[in-house]
Amino acid sequence: MLSYGGGIFLKPIQLQLQRFCLLFFCILALVLSGCGETAQPAQEAQQTYTLTDQLGREVTLPENPQRIVVLQHHSLDILVQLGAKDKVVGVMKNWDNLLDKSFAHVMPGIADLPMPGTLKDASVEEIAQLKPDVVIVSNQMPRETIDKLEKLGIPVVGITLYTADKEQASTLSPDLKDPEEAYNDGLRRAVTILARIAGNPDRGEQLLAYIQKNRQIVSDHLAEIPEDQRVRVFMANENNYTYGTGKYVGLAMKRAGAKNVAETLKGYVQVTPEQVAAWNPDVIFVQSRYAPILEQIKTSPAWREINAVKNGRLYMAPDYAKPWGNPTPESMALGEIWLAKTLYPDHFQDVDMDALVNDYYKTFYGVPYDA
Numbered sequence: 001m002l003s004y005g006g007g008i009f010l011k012p013i014q015l016q017l018q019r020f021c022l023l024f025f026c027i028l029a030l031v032l033s034g035c036g037e038t039a040q041p042a043q044e045a046q047q048t049y050t051l052t053d054q055l056g057r058e059v060t061l062p063e064n065p066q067r068i069v070v071l072q073h074h075s076l077d078i079l080v081q082l083g084a085k086d087k088v089v090g091v092m093k094n095w096d097n098l099l100d101k102s103f104a105h106v107m108p109g110i111a112d113l114p115m116p117g118t119l120k121d122a123s124v125e126e127i128a129q130l131k132p133d134v135v136i137v138s139n140q141m142p143r144e145t146i147d148k149l150e151k152l153g154i155p156v157v158g159i160t161l162y163t164a165d166k167e168q169a170s171t172l173s174p175d176l177k178d179p180e181e182a183y184n185d186g187l188r189r190a191v192t193i194l195a196r197i198a199g200n201p202d203r204g205e206q207l208l209a210y211i212q213k214n215r216q217i218v219s220d221h222l223a224e225i226p227e228d229q230r231v232r233v234f235m236a237n238e239n240n241y242t243y244g245t246g247k248y249v250g251l252a253m254k255r256a257g258a259k260n261v262a263e264t265l266k267g268y269v270q271v272t273p274e275q276v277a278a279w280n281p282d283v284i285f286v287q288s289r290y291a292p293i294l295e296q297i298k299t300s301p302a303w304r305e306i307n308a309v310k311n312g313r314l315y316m317a318p319d320y321a322k323p324w325g326n327p328t329p330e331s332m333a334l335g336e337i338w339l340a341k342t343l344y345p346d347h348f349q350d351v352d353m354d355a356l357v358n359d360y361y362k363t364f365y366g367v368p369y370d371a
Helices: 011-044 073-081 095-099 101-105 125-131 143-151 178-197 201-223 250-254 271-281 287-298 328-344 353-364
Strands: 048-052 058-060 069-070 088-091 134-137 156-158 233-238 242-244 259-260 268-270 283-287 314-316
Touching: 048 178, 058 156, 069 073, 073 088, 073 095, 073 134, 073 178, 073 328, 095 101, 125 143, 134 143, 134 178, 143 156, 156 201, 178 201, 178 250, 178 328, 201 250, 201 328, 201 353, 233 250, 233 271, 233 287, 250 259, 250 328, 283 287, 283 328, 287 314, 314 328, 328 353
Parallel strands: 069 088, 069 134, 134 156, 233 259, 233 283, 283 314
Antiparallel strands: 048 058, 242 268
16 A cells, blocks of 8 residues: 655656656757757858959959969069968969079979879869869960869969059960059968968068068169269070060069160060160170070170170079069069169168178078079
């Protein structure tokens, strides 16, 4: 017989309540755990942003991409200086011709990377196999190739290193109303874009500030030299090509205090030895990647009577000067000073070029300069 007072009757009910509570809390825990699992992907969803590239295209990119294919040599050079070389998973096939083989000194292992394209063409299939988060291209890349990559969900960013409208941004010899502003703003924009892609905008600002500091050194020293005492200069490339207005090299020579004898021409143009002889430059520069041309000029009868040849003022530009068709940080930070010091050594006696170059290389490449 059950007793009310002894609590014997209540015991089965208490057991049922305990079991119910235990079951309830187990279910609640599972529900809460499930909610946490469904919420997690939203928290880890990749952040994106949209920018306007230097071809005038709107591009949506992931924040801090980890896999970058670079088919534009200047952009590759800048990304290395921004500390992103370990994120590069593919480069252009002819990098050693465009950047010189010495570039392997600052980017060890580059020769072993996949090479799915060039400045002017690319294998969409090979790029897709690399699973890039972003592809960097030049203004020479066909639009259809860019469209095919973007249809696969691969963002493509065009870099030109100058600022121009959409039409001019896609040409090799752009018609720039104000070349100095176009190239200055173009480099700032390119470094800013690439620094964000590299995940290191502060380093981008550091690089731009360094360039401005060194360019000021040139301006300060050239202020002492009257315009009528500026040296007349010719930049000799292979097959008698040179740079007129609208290309960065012409601007670099002007900033270095030189008078470009080809300034009446536009873009990257071919001239004759007779035309150069008529200009009669006082100094001739040759880029390091065209080294054999220097000897050809020294020994050719067609160049013999030119002042620069008669007076032995023929100079090989070091690879860090990079005076090519577009500006790079090295061109502006080091090349312009080298040009100016070479032209006006007496006015730049206090400038230690070796110290400047090594400081730059250690700061942005992490290695000393290896000539």
